[in-house]
Amino acid sequence: MNNGSLVKLIDVHKTYRTGEMEVPAVRGVSLEIKRGEFLALMGASGSGKSTLMNILGCLDRPTSGSYFLDSADVSGLDRDQLADIRNRKIGFVFQSFNLLPRTSARENAELPLVYSTQRLSHAQLRERADRVLASVGLAGREDHPPSQLSGGQQQRVAIARALINDPEVLLADEPTGNLDSRTSVEIMAIFQQLNERGITIIMVTHEQDIAAYAQRNVVMRDGVVVDDRVVPQRSDAATQLEQPLPSTL
Amino acid sequence: MRIAPTFNVAYRALRRNKMRSVLTALGIIIGVGAVIAMVGIGNGAKAQVEAQIASLGQNVILIFSGSTTSSGIRTGWGGAGTLKIEDAEAIRREVSGAIGVSEEVVSTTQVAAGNQNWFTRIFGESADYFDIRQWPLSDGAPFTPQDVRSANKVCVIGRTTATQIYGNENSIGQILRIKNVPFTILGVLTPKGLSPQGVDQDDIVIMPYTSAMKRVIGGTTLRNINVQIGDPSQIAAAQQQIISLLRQRHNIRPGRDDDFTVRTQQEIAEAATATSRVMTVLLGAIAGVSLLVGGIGIMNIMLVSVTERTREIGVRMAVGARGNDILTQFLIEAVTLSSVGGIIGIICGIGASALLSTYAHWPTLISIGSIAIAFLFSAAVGVFFGFYPARKAAALDPIEALRYE
Ligand SMILES: Nc1ncnc2c1ncn2[C@@H]1O[C@H](COP(=O)(O)OP(=O)(O)O)[C@@H](O)[C@H]1O
Ligand SMILES: [Mg+2]
Numbered sequence: 001m002n003n004g005s006l007v008k009l010i011d012v013h014k015t016y017r018t019g020e021m022e023v024p025a026v027r028g029v030s031l032e033i034k035r036g037e038f039l040a041l042m043g044a045s046g047s048g049k050s051t052l053m054n055i056l057g058c059l060d061r062p063t064s065g066s067y068f069l070d071s072a073d074v075s076g077l078d079r080d081q082l083a084d085i086r087n088r089k090i091g092f093v094f095q096s097f098n099l100l101p102r103t104s105a106r107e108n109a110e111l112p113l114v115y116s117t118q119r120l121s122h123a124q125l126r127e128r129a130d131r132v133l134a135s136v137g138l139a140g141r142e143d144h145p146p147s148q149l150s151g152g153q154q155q156r157v158a159i160a161r162a163l164i165n166d167p168e169v170l171l172a173d174e175p176t177g178n179l180d181s182r183t184s185v186e187i188m189a190i191f192q193q194l195n196e197r198g199i200t201i202i203m204v205t206h207e208q209d210i211a212a213y214a215q216r217n218v219v220m221r222d223g224v225v226v227d228d229r230v231v232p233q234r235s236d237a238a239t240q241l242e243q244p245l246p247s248t249l
Numbered sequence: 250m251r252i253a254p255t256f257n258v259a260y261r262a263l264r265r266n267k268m269r270s271v272l273t274a275l276g277i278i279i280g281v282g283a284v285i286a287m288v289g290i291g292n293g294a295k296a297q298v299e300a301q302i303a304s305l306g307q308n309v310i311l312i313f314s315g316s317t318t319s320s321g322i323r324t325g326w327g328g329a330g331t332l333k334i335e336d337a338e339a340i341r342r343e344v345s346g347a348i349g350v351s352e353e354v355v356s357t358t359q360v361a362a363g364n365q366n367w368f369t370r371i372f373g374e375s376a377d378y379f380d381i382r383q384w385p386l387s388d389g390a391p392f393t394p395q396d397v398r399s400a401n402k403v404c405v406i407g408r409t410t411a412t413q414i415y416g417n418e419n420s421i422g423q424i425l426r427i428k429n430v431p432f433t434i435l436g437v438l439t440p441k442g443l444s445p446q447g448v449d450q451d452d453i454v455i456m457p458y459t460s461a462m463k464r465v466i467g468g469t470t471l472r473n474i475n476v477q478i479g480d481p482s483q484i485a486a487a488q489q490q491i492i493s494l495l496r497q498r499h500n501i502r503p504g505r506d507d508d509f510t511v512r513t514q515q516e517i518a519e520a521a522t523a524t525s526r527v528m529t530v531l532l533g534a535i536a537g538v539s540l541l542v543g544g545i546g547i548m549n550i551m552l553v554s555v556t557e558r559t560r561e562i563g564v565r566m567a568v569g570a571r572g573n574d575i576l577t578q579f580l581i582e583a584v585t586l587s588s589v590g591g592i593i594g595i596i597c598g599i600g601a602s603a604l605l606s607t608y609a610h611w612p613t614l615i616s617i618g619s620i621a622i623a624f625l626f627s628a629a630v631g632v633f634f635g636f637y638p639a640r641k642a643a644a645l646d647p648i649e650a651l652r653y654e
Contacts, residue, residue: 059567059647080571087569098564098651102265112568114254161568 005071006168006200007033007056012065014051025051026062027223033202035168038195040211040231041204043220049204050173052220056202057090057171058082070168087115091162093172097154099146099161106142109133109160116165132160136190152183159190163199170194172203176210188213189237213237255574259582262554270586273550277590278597280540281627285598287536288619290605291529293612298525301444302518306381308481309514310488312340312474312495330470331508334458336498337375337474344490349377349477352458356466360414360454361426367413370453371427373461381477389421389436392457400459405436407451425454430464432456484513543590544630551583551638562642563650572643579642583635584628591627595620 014026026048033039041049054060055067058074059082067075074085086092091112099108109129113120120128130142136156146154155175162170172191176184192213195201203214211217212235219227263270305311314332334352341350354373359366372378376394379385392403404425411420424431432454441450462468478487491511499508555562562575599620602613 054648057567059651080573083566083569083571086567092567094651098560098567100561100564103261111565114258115565115569115571115574165569 005032006035006037006069007031007202008066008068009055010066010068012052012055012062012067014048014055014060015063025223026055028065029220029223029225031218031225031228033169033200035200036195036198037216038191038201038214039203039216039218040214041202041218041220042206042208042211044206047220048223049206049220051223053171053173053202053204056169057092058085083115084117087112087165089168091159091165091167091170093155093158093162093170093175095174095177097146097151097158097178099154099157101147102145104143104145105133105138105149105157105160106130108146108157109164111161112165128164129160132164133157135163136160150183151179152186155179155183155187156190159187159194163194167199169200169202172201174204174206176205176207184210185237185240188235189241192237209235255578255581256585258578259585262558262582263585266554269550273546274586274590274593276543276546277540277587277627277630278543278594280536280543280630281591281594281623282597282601283536283539284533284626285595285615285619285623286601286605286613287532288529289598289602289613289615290611291525291532292614292616292619293602293606295522295525295529296614297612298521299518302514302521304382304384304441305514305517306383306475306477308478308484309381310476310478310484310491311512311514311517312336312476312491313510313512314470314472315508315510330468331499332471332474333469334471336495337471339494339498340474340476340491343494344476344487346478346480346483346487347476348479349381349475351375351378351381351475352471353378353473353475354458354461354466354468355472356461358428358465360410362414362423365414367410369410369413371461371465372453372455373458373466374455375458377477378455378475381475384441385439386436387439388419389434392435397457397459400457400463402430402432402460402464403435404432404454404456404460405438406434406455407438407449407453408440409449409451410454411437413452427454427456428465432460484515488513540626540630544587544634547583547586547631548634548638550586551579551635552641554582555579555638555642558642559645559650559653562645563647563653566645566647567651575645576639576643579639580632580635583639584631587631587635588624588628591624591630594627595623598623 009029009031012026012029013024016023016025029052041052043049051060055062058069062075065075066073069085070089074082077085100111106126106129109132110125113125113128133139133142136159138153138156138160141149141153146157149157176187179187188210191201191203205211212231212233214231215234216230217227218225312332314330337350337352340347351374356371357368358371359368375397376392379391386405387408389405391405392401396403406420406425414420414425415423420434420437423434425434438451438453438455444450456465458471476487476491478484488511492507495509496507501507565575599615602615605611606613
């Protein structure tokens with residue numbers, strides 16, 4: 001907390017057991033992430049990125065090792081305690097958006113507050129959802145269900161949902177995996193803008209150009225971290241959007 | 250967790266699959282409706298039997314000539330002709346606590362007045378009869394002990410007999426010819442209506458038993474004797490006293506069966522209500538089975554719903570829903586289905602009983618209690634059959650649920 005370290009993993013292992021077989025997905029990862037960082041987690045398919053993200057997101061517990069989130073050890077918490085941590089400290093953005101069907105953008109964004117210990121009136125809920133939807137550029141779309149929104153718009157609703165509880169960290173597993181290149185840049189512009197406002201972002205991607213929007217790239221292979229570097233020439237999504245898109249994207 | 254949005258979620262999930270929800274609720278509607286209607290029919294029958302037994306009078310002991318089996322009254326009681334007028338007089342004299350005794354003979358015959366005639370029931374009774382049966386007159390006066398002693402040609406008649414013969418005319422003081430004997434009508438009884446067997450209790454002529462035996466029916470034995478006891482705590486003692494008195498008077502040696510039967514009103518009531526209670530339980534059980542089938546329908550649909558919404562459950566868990574929140578959500582959904590079905594079922598059941606009593610003339614009785622029980626039971630069906638699917642949902646692993654295709 002005092003040294004600004006938000007996430008601290010110490011020798012984290014995760015081994016899946018499927019019958020007789022043991023699959024070591026994460027094999028000893030130690031990692032420290034400071035408040036306000038924008039980190040891209042990279043690596044080939046099957047290298048353990050999603051497994052590590054599930055542990056970081058408190059959806060899963062490490063088989064061994066410690067995980068400190070906001071200076072508190074969360075590696076030994078039970079199901080309900082993990083649910084509370086997810087509700088208060090973590091916002092998720094998924095590759096496939098995972099919005100509730102036939103439910104308005106506003107109600108999708110409000111979802112984490114339903115399970116919050118905060119007691120907000122119906123009007124306060126609505127006001128907060130509309131504000132966060134506006135901040136991701138969806139003012140005027142509050143009543144639209146996912147079926148009436150484009151992929152990029154759906155992902156923005158998901159970002160709004162992740163932000164509504166003012167989380168410590170935003171976790172995004174391949175957030176641009178289902179989006180075309182221009183929409184991907186739009187989403188990156190939102191991420192960079194949020195990051196400038198001080199929100200910590202951890203994003204999984206296997207695309208080099210997407211990882212270039214982050215400050216720091218961590219590369220995994222076979223369940224271990226093989227590279228950890230500061231991005232030398234960071235892409236700026238906002239300026240890219242003002243110009244015609246370079247053909248490389 | 251916030252409860253109001255959870256209800257909202259349940260409501261919207263149910264509305265999303267309108268047809269499915271309606272069909273699922275239909276199972277409960279039919280089940281609860283059947284329970285309400287069947288129990289209503291059973292209770293109606295029971296209430297009618299109870300009312301009839303209450304109309305025998307208060308604290309009454311009935312003595313029939315002829316013996317009976319222990320389980321109930323054998324057919325043909327009264328036929329054996331063992332009860333004498335003197336037996337009744339002895340009871341009147343010797344049984345402590347007997348405040349009224351009525352000797353009873355019964356027949357059916359043609360009665361006539363002017364050019365009208367009518368086939369009706371003739372009851373011969375003592376003057377105590379109207380008190381024992383708690384059957385007051387609406388007009389006129391009953392016959393007196395003096396009329397009984399003198400076997401006077403007087404009678405009182407029921408409302409049906411009165412209208413059949415005299416229409417709207419006043420019948421009091423008129424002459425009614427019974428087997429060509431002219432009887433003077435002293436009074437008209439208050440109407441009692443139909444008995445459960447469908448006998449019109451107001452189709453009756455009641456006269457002194459002496460007159461009936463001497464002038465109308467003939468014979469020297471009584472069909473039965475009605476005894477009223479003043480203090481209910483003395484009924485059992487009085488019953489024993491009557492038995493030993495009659496055994497002694499009829500010279501029945503020890504070890505031999507009685508040639509008469511003594512039943513308290515309580516015993517008759519118990520036998521009759523036991524029968525109707527069995528009927529109520531049977532009808533209710535049959536209806537309960539359909540409610541059970543409705544519950545299984547709910548379980549089935551909830552399981553389908555949990556599978557369909559696996560991803561939604563994963564999302565909810567990812568944003569902080571605890572297992573209990575998910576459990577509550579699905580339980581509320583199941584209970585909403587079952588209790589809304591229950592309410593509609595109650596309305597349908599009340600409607601069905603109303604139709605049955607209007608068109609089939611079945612007596613039905615629906616109490617607030619049975620409505621409340623039916624409602625609570627339908628809600629309980631939702632909890633019971635919703636619990637397994639809801640627990641299944643709550644136990645899902647968030648990562649696998651999010652990945653579910
Ligand atoms: N639930 C699971 N059960 C068994 N093995 C798993 C499970 N999840 C992932 N794995 C295995 O763990 C390894 C890492 O998977 P994952 O973390 O999904 O990699 P990535 O996201 O980098 O593609 C893979 O070999 C995968 O097959
Ligand atoms: Mg992955």
